[in-house]
Amino acid sequence: MRASAVLFLLLPAVLSTVKSPNIRDNPSPTTEIQDDQTGTLMALPPQATETDAAHPFIAPGPDDQRGPCPAMNTLANHGCIPRNGSASFEEITLALMKAFNLELLFAANMAANNMLTRGNSFIDQVSIGGVSPLIPPLPGEIDGPVTGGIAKHGRFEGDASMTRADAFIGDNRGFQGILYDLDLLQLGKFGDDGPDGSSTVFNLETLIGIKNQTS
Structure with missing residues (x-):
């Protein structure tokens, strides 16, 4: 990617404090189009786009993307990010701040890792699951013929989940009930007491x- 393109993508995310206009509706001299994709400016801090309304749980449909991260799945299931599982840098950052009370820079760092490792930063979209037909490969296919989404193993996703299998074994996206049951077994043995009863709080001994049990 040309240096000018890198600056085009990254400088607005660092310097902008005002919500960027929709450049698809209002093209400007800074708008780039590559491989029929229109570049999208990212803004930090992102500007809120909705009121603090209730976010009911709605189970994902067959075409909605979900992945190995329970937090991202929760945000999509409750409509804090688009329920189809394809979200922008700003949408993820705002959702992490609002739903999980994360500080701006920490939330933005998490969103940026999602976007830069497994998304299409040129159009400001990343799938929280696998390959999405809504997200084309980067211009010039500089990261391969498809955009993998955060479920693709080896960058953002790694073999460290307490409830998902390792990628080498098989399904690293779907919830594994047996792993969860084994986690609860260790919690019952070593967990601290808490407001919800005895052995209900995870501690270091539980994690060990x-x-x-899985090594």
């Missing part, structure tokens, strides 16, 4: 027990 989980690690030992």
